[in-house]
Amino acid sequence: MKRLKIKKEHYGYFFIAPFIIGFLIFGLYPVVHTLSLSFTNTTLMKMDADFIGLQNFKRLFADKTFLTAVTNTWELWLMNFIPQMAIAMLLAVWFTSTRLKIKGGGIWRMLFYLPNLMMPAAIAALFFSLFSFYGPVNQFLVRNDLQAEAIDYIRSPATMRGLVVFIQWWLWYGQTTIILMAAMTSISVSLYEAALMDGASGWQSFRFVTLPLIKPVMIYVLVTSLVGGMQMYDIPYLLTDGRGSPANSILTSNILMYMRFRSSQGHIGAASAVGVMVFIMTTIVAMLIFFLLREKKTKSEIKA
Amino acid sequence: MKKVSLVISVLFVLGMLLTACAKPVATEAPVVATEAPVVATEAPVAATEAPAEGKTVLNVWSFTNEIQTMAIAFEKTHPDVDVVYTMIPMTNGEYQTKLMATLGTDQVPDVVALEAAFVKSYVESDFLADLSDLMQYADALKVYPFVYEVGTDPAGVVKAYSYQATPGALFYRRSLAKEYFGTDDPAAIQELLGDMDKYTEAAAVVKEKSAGNTYMVASNGDFMNLFYANRAQPWIVDGKLTVDPMVNKMVETVKIFRDNGYEAKATQWQEGWFAGMNDTLVDAEGNAKQIFSYFLPTWGLPYVLAPNAKSADGAHDTTGDWGVINGPMAYQWGGTWLGAMKETKNMDLAKEFVRFCTLDEENLTNWATGVYTNEYLKAIDPEVPEGQSQAAGDFVGSQVVVEKITAGFDNSDLSKFLGGQNSYGGFAAAAPSVNARLMQGSDDAIQRALNDPLNSYLEGTITLDEMWSLWKDAVRNEFPDLIIE
Numbered sequence: 168m169k170r171l172k173i174k175k176e177h178y179g180y181f182f183i184a185p186f187i188i189g190f191l192i193f194g195l196y197p198v199v200h201t202l203s204l205s206f207t208n209t210t211l212m213k214m215d216a217d218f219i220g221l222q223n224f225k226r227l228f229a230d231k232t233f234l235t236a237v238t239n240t241w242e243l244w245l246m247n248f249i250p251q252m253a254i255a256m257l258l259a260v261w262f263t264s265t266r267l268k269i270k271g272g273g274i275w276r277m278l279f280y281l282p283n284l285m286m287p288a289a290i291a292a293l294f295f296s297l298f299s300f301y302g303p304v305n306q307f308l309v310r311n312d313l314q315a316e317a318i319d320y321i322r323s324p325a326t327m328r329g330l331v332v333f334i335q336w337w338l339w340y341g342q343t344t345i346i347l348m349a350a351m352t353s354i355s356v357s358l359y360e361a362a363l364m365d366g367a368s369g370w371q372s373f374r375f376v377t378l379p380l381i382k383p384v385m386i387y388v389l390v391t392s393l394v395g396g397m398q399m400y401d402i403p404y405l406l407t408d409g410r411g412s413p414a415n416s417i418l419t420s421n422i423l424m425y426m427r428f429r430s431s432q433g434h435i436g437a438a439s440a441v442g443v444m445v446f447i448m449t450t451i452v453a454m455l456i457f458f459l460l461r462e463k464k465t466k467s468e469i470k471a
Numbered sequence: 472m473k474k475v476s477l478v479i480s481v482l483f484v485l486g487m488l489l490t491a492c493a494k495p496v497a498t499e500a501p502v503v504a505t506e507a508p509v510v511a512t513e514a515p516v517a518a519t520e521a522p523a524e525g526k527t528v529l530n531v532w533s534f535t536n537e538i539q540t541m542a543i544a545f546e547k548t549h550p551d552v553d554v555v556y557t558m559i560p561m562t563n564g565e566y567q568t569k570l571m572a573t574l575g576t577d578q579v580p581d582v583v584a585l586e587a588a589f590v591k592s593y594v595e596s597d598f599l600a601d602l603s604d605l606m607q608y609a610d611a612l613k614v615y616p617f618v619y620e621v622g623t624d625p626a627g628v629v630k631a632y633s634y635q636a637t638p639g640a641l642f643y644r645r646s647l648a649k650e651y652f653g654t655d656d657p658a659a660i661q662e663l664l665g666d667m668d669k670y671t672e673a674a675a676v677v678k679e680k681s682a683g684n685t686y687m688v689a690s691n692g693d694f695m696n697l698f699y700a701n702r703a704q705p706w707i708v709d710g711k712l713t714v715d716p717m718v719n720k721m722v723e724t725v726k727i728f729r730d731n732g733y734e735a736k737a738t739q740w741q742e743g744w745f746a747g748m749n750d751t752l753v754d755a756e757g758n759a760k761q762i763f764s765y766f767l768p769t770w771g772l773p774y775v776l777a778p779n780a781k782s783a784d785g786a787h788d789t790t791g792d793w794g795v796i797n798g799p800m801a802y803q804w805g806g807t808w809l810g811a812m813k814e815t816k817n818m819d820l821a822k823e824f825v826r827f828c829t830l831d832e833e834n835l836t837n838w839a840t841g842v843y844t845n846e847y848l849k850a851i852d853p854e855v856p857e858g859q860s861q862a863a864g865d866f867v868g869s870q871v872v873v874e875k876i877t878a879g880f881d882n883s884d885l886s887k888f889l890g891g892q893n894s895y896g897g898f899a900a901a902a903p904s905v906n907a908r909l910m911q912g913s914d915d916a917i918q919r920a921l922n923d924p925l926n927s928y929l930e931g932t933i934t935l936d937e938m939w940s941l942w943k944d945a946v947r948n949e950f951p952d953l954i955i956e
Contacts, residue, residue: 208952211571212596226951230944300736301743301752309755317755319736322926409563410945412923414932423948429564430949431592431912433571437951 198446204439211433223440233441235415236423237448243328243403243419244396247335252388254336255343260373262344263351265359276348279341287338291405294330295321324416327407331417334402343388350384351377386460390453397449400425420445526553529820532570533584534561537807540843540861541634541828547851548827552820561586574598581815582824587621590631590808592912594622599630600811602822608830613870617907622808631810632829634838636769636868638901639696641798642776643764644789645890651680651763657892661796664764667724670799674733677763683732685761689747691725691929692739692922693766698724699918700802705909706917711954712946714939722925722935729929735762748779750787768804769866769898777888793889795897801904835867840876866898873899913950920945 205223209216227233258279262272269275298304298320308314320326354377362372403417410426411418420441427438531542531554542554557580559566567589573579575598585593593599602622606629609619615636622631641664645655652663652673664670674687688694698721704713728734735752737743746752747762754760767775772795780789809828811821827834837843841863848855864885867873873895880886880895888894924941927933933941943955 211574212592212598214575214597223951226947230947232944232948296742299738299741299743301741301746301755305755306757310757314755319930321738322930408919408922410919410923412926414923414927414941426949427951429568430916431589432950434949434951 201439201442201446204436205443207436208434209436211435213432216436219436223437224444226437227440227444232415232418233420233423233444236411236418236420236441237444239411239415239417240397240399240419240421243331243335243399243417244393246328246332247339248389248392248396251336251340251343251392252385255340255347258340258344259347259351260377263348264369265356266369276341276345279344281341282337283339283341285338287401288405290334290338291402294334295406298326298330321407322413324413327413328416331403331406334406335399338402339392343392346384346388347381350381354380386456390456393452393456394449397445397452526551527817527820528552529554529582529817529824530557530580531555531582531584531824532557532559532566532580533807534559534566534586535584535807536859537861538584538809538828540848540859541834541838542824543848543851543855543859544834544837544843545824545827549823554824577814579812579814581817581821582809582811585631585808585810587637587804587806587808588915589912590621590806590810591910591914593810594624594630595912598813600813600815600818600821601628601630602632602811602825603629605629605632605822605826605830608826612830612832612835612872614830614868615870615902615905617803617905618806618868621806621907621910622810631808632825633806633808633868634829634835635806635865636898636902636905637803637806637866638898638905639700639766639768639798639802639804640771640795640897640901641764641766642772642793642795644761645792645794647677647681647685647761647763648794651677651685655794655890657794657796657897660794661798664796664799667720667799671724671727671733674728674763675731678731678733681761684759685763686735686747687733687763688728689735689737689744689752689762689765690739691729691734691925694721694725694728695918696768696804697721697766697798697800697802699914700804700905700907701800702909705911706914707911707953710952711956712917712943722928722938725925726929735760745779748776748789749782750789751782766798766802768802770805772885772888772894773862773864777885780888790888791890794892795889795894797897797901797904801901801906803905803907829868832869832872835869835872836876839863839865839867839872840879864894866895866902870899870902873902913953916949917946920949 206218206220207216208219208222261267262269262275296302300317300319300321304320305314305317309317358376358380359372362376367375398421399419400421403411403419404422404425406417407413409422411422424438424441424445427434427441529552531538533539533556536558539556539558542556546552546554559569561567570583579598583593606619609629609632614632618633618636619629622633623629643660643664648655648660652660654660664673670687677685677687698717702715702717704715706713725734729736735743735747737747737752743752747760748765750759750761752760752762765771765776776793777790780793782788809825811818811825815821829835838861841861843861845855845858845860848859863883864880877893877895877899880893883894885894886892889897921942924933924938924945927941928935928938946953947955
């Protein structure tokens with residue numbers, strides 16, 4: 168019996184080994200390596216590199232570019248996340264509602280999710296072409312007297328930011344809808360029936376039954392969207408010239424990082440400094456969210 | 472010099488599919504993306520063939536399939552060698568990234584192709600081998616000095632050579648020239664557009680006589696290479712960012728062109744820019760607009776202008792209506808260089824490959840005159856893909872070869888495209904005055920950084936001072952070690 172027990176413990180290590188090894192190689196090592204690179208002036212075109220302390224980080228704050236990139240990243244994420252959550256919630260409520268009983272739920276779900284399957288590169292190229300100075304949007308608006316003359320939309324910061332927000336929203340609202348629908352369908356129907364018996368209106372059963380019960384899922388959506396949002400890269404990179412133009416309006420932290428990496432010398436040291444800052448920022452915010460989540464738990468425990 | 476930017480094609484195809492608009496856009500034309508704002512990615516497709524047994528293997532990396540043609544020709548004269556050719560596109564910098572990442576590892580290829588935008592950073596680095604002993608061949612073939620100057624590092628060591636020379640020229644519409652200036656004779660037009668002030672004056676004439684329906688130039692991007700090539704000092708002097716007066720002059724000029732409506736506000740490598748080439752440019756209201764001239768280099772003729780001269784519906788065709796002159800200033804644009812990596816295990820063979828491709832009279836002649844047809848290449852290696860070939864017309868870097876073959880182009884298709892003007896002869900006249908001594912590895916990034924602030928300034932959303940400070944911020948972010956005042 169004793170031997171068997173030891174063997175079992177032994178197996179345990181084997182079972183967790185793939186994750187631990189994978190995490191050490193692909194998770195921890197890159198983070199540590201990036202951190203160490205960020206203190207050097209390493210480039211890809213030179214064999215040697217020097218330790219330069221916090222110089223890379225000082226340079227980040229020497230001008231407004233980095234702060235612009237961080238602000239943009241936050242603004243673009245928030246502007247797409249809030250409507251995304253609101254519309255996904257509305258759709259999820261409609262399609263899970265036992266009162267409305269909308270038919271063809273599967274088909275609708277597929278339609279919502281469809282944009283997510285498209286390649287960001289193709290979408291960015293498509294919108295770039297639609298909104299170009301000699302493009303169809305200008306032709307349509309001018310020929311129908313909706314606009315006096317052609318506008319160079321690609322050079323308009325407001326339009327480009329709006330497009331990035333719209334595309335991000337359009338790509339991801341389906342994903343969020345599906346997750347929220349899954350959360351809502353897992354709520355027992357008897358709870359809604361009880362609410363109905365007590366005379367709850369549609370809004371009240373949403374506010375006091377649905378919302379509290381899907382809160383953990385909403386927090387999951389929030390955290391994953393936040394992590395994704397802080398790394399926003401492909402759409403803004405591909406939509407204009409890959410430098411966040413016009414006027415740095417869609418320059419995100421990750422575009423800035425890539426710009427340093429792909430410069431003619433391949434400044435990976437300086438690029439790592441941006442990566443480290445994004446890492447720190449995301450970690451702090453994620454920890455804050457978890458902290459707030461734990462607060463709620465203790466409160467309900469106290470109540471109970 | 473086919474820098475195939477599939478992206479641009481994809482973009483247009485998508486645009487057309489969605490809108491079903493009748494905008495004719497060339498999609499087959501391999502276009503150079505050096506100046507184009509990069510708008511989309513394609514999956515980096517690396518195509519490598521398996522090495523043959525019993526032969527010495529030479530690994531060659533490039534960003535187009537152009538050099539593969541020469542690699543196959545090389546196997547004909549060197550039957551004991553198997554050239555393993557790897558093509559990685561550079562649409563979004565995949566090639567540069569991949570190459571940079573292999574530097575200093577045992578994955579490095581033997582021979583690398585280097586495009587104008589990044590050749591200098593490699594030449595300035597320690598990764599390329601010294602190829603100075605090939606200079607004797609360059610001297611014998613009278614290679615245009617700017618071609619090997621680009622491949623020479625600051626200490627005078629030559630590390631890269633090119634098979635082509637890419638002097639720039641000005642292409643103009645003959646019918647429009649007749650209409651506005653009473654002549655389409657290249658010599659007379661050169662006289663009229665001989666310097667930048669004359670060019671600006673002529674733009675005013677074109678605008679007035681066409682009642683604003685003909686633009687002198689399609690985009691402000693057309694001007695960039697022209698002015699950058701004529702600076703008196705490089706961007707970086709003693710580690711310090713320096714703005715040459717010629718750059719100020721460029722900003723002034725593009726501002727005049729924008730404010731006076733001499734420029735069509737198109738973007739290089741985008742729909743409107745191509746539409747002007749086949750006379751199908753229409754403004755948003757549907758009024759037809761025309762473009763008088765395009766600044767394009769040697770490769771611009773066979774790869775950009777000629778393939779785009781016919782509209783997609785075939786209704787418009789500007790073939791035969793073009794003339795070519797040196798234009799207001801001498802410049803060069805683009806080009807592909809070849810270098811050998813220092814760590815290659817086959818240094819002699821790598822050198823021989825570079826020599827064959829760039830400094831071999833027979834190869835250069837075959838290359839420029841259309842000898843390398845698909846059938847020719849298939850006879851050497853039956854597995855050559857369909858369509859792999861080199862059409863006549865690429866302008867080579869050797870004056871000896873150029874002088875020998877120029878007359879042969881009198882009746883070529885490209886000369887017919889230019890209304891009978893010998894295209895090769897025009898470039899031969901422009902090439903000797905080109906100078907590339909100021910070229911530095913950081914040029915491309917520094918110049919790209921100016922595009923966005925410059926456009927904001929042209930729109931009037933920022934002042935000139937704000938433009939310079941935004942540009943300096945952008946440069947600082949890509950070159951942390953640079954002194955910027």
